[in-house]
Amino acid sequence: MGRERSLAMRPARSRLVREEIVEGGVVRLTYLSAYKPWFAGLARRVGAWDGKPLERKLDLDELGAFCWNLIDGERQVKEMARILAERYGLPAREAELSVAAFLRELGKRGIIGVRDE
Amino acid sequence: MTIVPSGKLEDAPSAVPAETQAAAAVWDGMSVDVPATWEPARLGLGYILFEDATGPRLTLRWQSLKSPAAPEKVLRRLSRRKQLMLSDKPQGAVAAMLSALPGECGALPCADVTGRGADAVLFALQGGTMAVLAAPHAREGEKAGPWAVAAKTLSAADPGAFSLFDVSGVAPAGFRLAAFSVQLGHFHFQFRQGGETLDYYRFAPAEVILRAKSLEGWAGEVFAQALDKARVFAPGYLGGSPAASFQDGPGASFASAARAAASRVFDRARFARAMAWRPDASRIFAAIARHRGGLSETRFEEVCTRYAVRTP
Numbered sequence: 001m002g003r004e005r006s007l008a009m010r011p012a013r014s015r016l017v018r019e020e021i022v023e024g025g026v027v028r029l030t031y032l033s034a035y036k037p038w039f040a041g042l043a044r045r046v047g048a049w050d051g052k053p054l055e056r057k058l059d060l061d062e063l064g065a066f067c068w069n070l071i072d073g074e075r076q077v078k079e080m081a082r083i084l085a086e087r088y089g090l091p092a093r094e095a096e097l098s099v100a101a102f103l104r105e106l107g108k109r110g111i112i113g114v115r116d117e
Numbered sequence: 118m119t120i121v122p123s124g125k126l127e128d129a130p131s132a133v134p135a136e137t138q139a140a141a142a143v144w145d146g147m148s149v150d151v152p153a154t155w156e157p158a159r160l161g162l163g164y165i166l167f168e169d170a171t172g173p174r175l176t177l178r179w180q181s182l183k184s185p186a187a188p189e190k191v192l193r194r195l196s197r198r199k200q201l202m203l204s205d206k207p208q209g210a211v212a213a214m215l216s217a218l219p220g221e222c223g224a225l226p227c228a229d230v231t232g233r234g235a236d237a238v239l240f241a242l243q244g245g246t247m248a249v250l251a252a253p254h255a256r257e258g259e260k261a262g263p264w265a266v267a268a269k270t271l272s273a274a275d276p277g278a279f280s281l282f283d284v285s286g287v288a289p290a291g292f293r294l295a296a297f298s299v300q301l302g303h304f305h306f307q308f309r310q311g312g313e314t315l316d317y318y319r320f321a322p323a324e325v326i327l328r329a330k331s332l333e334g335w336a337g338e339v340f341a342q343a344l345d346k347a348r349v350f351a352p353g354y355l356g357g358s359p360a361a362s363f364q365d366g367p368g369a370s371f372a373s374a375a376r377a378a379a380s381r382v383f384d385r386a387r388f389a390r391a392m393a394w395r396p397d398a399s400r401i402f403a404a405i406a407r408h409r410g411g412l413s414e415t416r417f418e419e420v421c422t423r424y425a426v427r428t429p
Contacts, residue, residue: 003171003172004170088321089321089322089397093156094301097301098302
């Protein structure tokens with residue numbers, strides 16, 4: 001995927017993700033996860049897992065929480081990067097890479113999805 | 118500049134769009150002017166790849182040669198190794214770069230022997246003691262102006278100088294780039310001369326990094342490994358910017374003189390000077406010098422002052 005196309009994507013939050021503010025103002029995301037299929041089968045067979053989705057938590061740092069609050073399903077990645085760069089005085093490209101890395105992490109965990117323009 | 122009827126001088130609209138205005142990038146002994154929208158995407162010793170939003174734009178590789186060599190000899194050597202061959206039909210950006218380079222460079226158009234790589238220009242700088250391979254990544258129909266400007270402005274630079282991203286600096290004479298690390302929010306460039314080193318750092322965003330921490334407290338924690346153990350930094354100023362500094366000798370004592378002698382053999386005996394400062398609200402700069410006793414406080418401050426925010 002080209003850089004221009006990926007910057008035009010619009011990330012959206014998963015409806016199954018729960019957000020809370022915990023001690024210290026930290027944003028905590030609680031999301032559902034599952035074991036990998038080969039391990040899930042093994043875990044069920046030995047009785048270590050009942051098959052229900054696992055609840056995992058992810059605490060966001062200040063920059064992560066800032067980016068998280070920008071995800072609304074409509075805002076493009078490049079717009080998020082621009083706002084981040086403006087807010088924290090980061091060079092534009094560095095802000096793009098930071099946002100991209102953050103979204104990649106959230107995407108890997110199923111916390112967000114992205115849609116094309 | 119145009120004179121309007123009222124007699125006032127006003128600036129004429131710029132004929133060059135902002136995205137094509139060139140800015141000098143300096144890295145590991147090489148300087149080149151590239152459009153402000155081209156940014157270094159990959160770096161190495163003697164290597165830089167510029168790209169913009171559309172993809173790769175220019176790859177540069179360069180190497181110092183022990184004795185002056187003509188580009189033909191270099192190309193012959195690379196051909197024997199089946200890496201490059203002479204290209205007989207240079208077109209587009211390659212042709213533009215060939216035209217822009219001065220005749221004494223001995224520029225030659227090359228092509229990758231596999232046919233997969235970009236066509237390139239091989240030439241020599243500095244009287245033949247630096248071989249340069251420049252590969253433009255231009256798309257069909259694109260104007261070759263930026264590459265011609267890059268070719269015209271390519272030149273050897275002070276090996277201790279660097280100017281890219283949002284930082285620029287000049288290490289003292291004799292220092293050369295030895296190692297570097299560019300990560301999100303954190304840059305590190307190390308210059309070396311013999312057994313002495315000078316490390317430059319940049320951290321951003323400062324506002325988040327220093328949340329509920331003083332600059333001197335943070336510096337003491339972050340540079341504990343670079344300075345062999347946690348050190349106490351003293352608050353102060355560098356040219357009006359809030360700063361924190363640490364210094365470890367040398368003094369006028371016999372022990373200090375013995376240590377200076379030992380530092381010629383053992384790296385761990387070297388003296389250290391460190392400074393962290395905030396050149397603006399969003400960045401933290403730092404410099405750490407490991408030396409053998411010849412670096413005074415004043416000289417170190419001069420070195421730090423030459424490390425500044427780069428404005429393209």
